[in-house]
Amino acid sequence: MTIDAVVYDLGNVVLHWAPEVFYDATIGKDRRIALFDALPLHEMNDQIDRGADFRQTVYDFADQHPEWGDEIRMWHDNWLQMASPAIPESVTLLRALRAKGIPVFALTNFGVGTFEVAEKAYPFLTEFDKRYISGHMKMAKPDHDIFAALEADCGVAPDRLLFTDDRHDNIATAKARGWNTHLFEGPAGWEACLKRHGLL
Known part of the structure; x- marks a missing residue:
């Protein structure tokens, strides 16, 4: 054909596209595993992929989970390093x-x-x-x-x-x-x- x-x-x-690699290098593998086990970060990103506002989606998610707020905001602030x-x-x-x-x-x-x-x-x-x-x-x-x-x-x-x-x-x-x-x-x-x- x-x-x-x-x-x-x-x-x-x-x-x-490797967010886990970025987080391993930034916060350490153990803490990264804990973060990804605790929170659906890829599901958050799926909302962005389907048209949700990039910054607002990430920052709102960080506000909802203040114990991981700094790490979540990295998804926006350091995004290019993940991609x-x-x-x-x-x-x-x-x-x-x-x-x-x-x-x-x-x-x-x-x-x-x-x-x-x-x-x-x-x-x-x-x-x-x-x-x-x-x-x-x-x-x-x-x-x-x-x-x-x-x-x-x-x-x-x-x-x-x-x-x-x-x-x-x-x-x-x-x-x-x-x-x-x-x-x-x-x-x-x-x-x-x-x-x-x-x-x-």
Whole structure:
């Protein structure tokens, strides 16, 4: 089957997303484990990814849990350190695809405010032909609706899309919709996938 467009996840595909690594380095592993065991920080972040205000969501959550207030506010104040560094090999592959005239889209769970921060730090985020950002769309992976919205907007048939993501649940939804998929475990495997499909 011919691939007409490639769809990239962003976190852990073109840039690292590792809050736990940041907290381990900042407050120590034991305290980080206690923090993440005590509070649903990733669920808080999911609200941001679905369109909630970045700063207000984090700071309100900190006010609700004053015993962890300083640590929670780091999610906002030190966010870029959690979303770093870039994965340069993946960016190189993105640029190689576009240089061949292959449309490349981003489909990502990203808040409005966090994406503004990331875009300033990582100018390559502007290089996608289309960007489907969950915070702007007020829907998020792995729900089917965000995949359906991409299909409707880009006009490419599902079986002509090739999607890479590092999460099994997101891959499962794409497969269920008829997309071609690749579970991202590193840029070398992704490059090999692109070559198998004759795209590079």
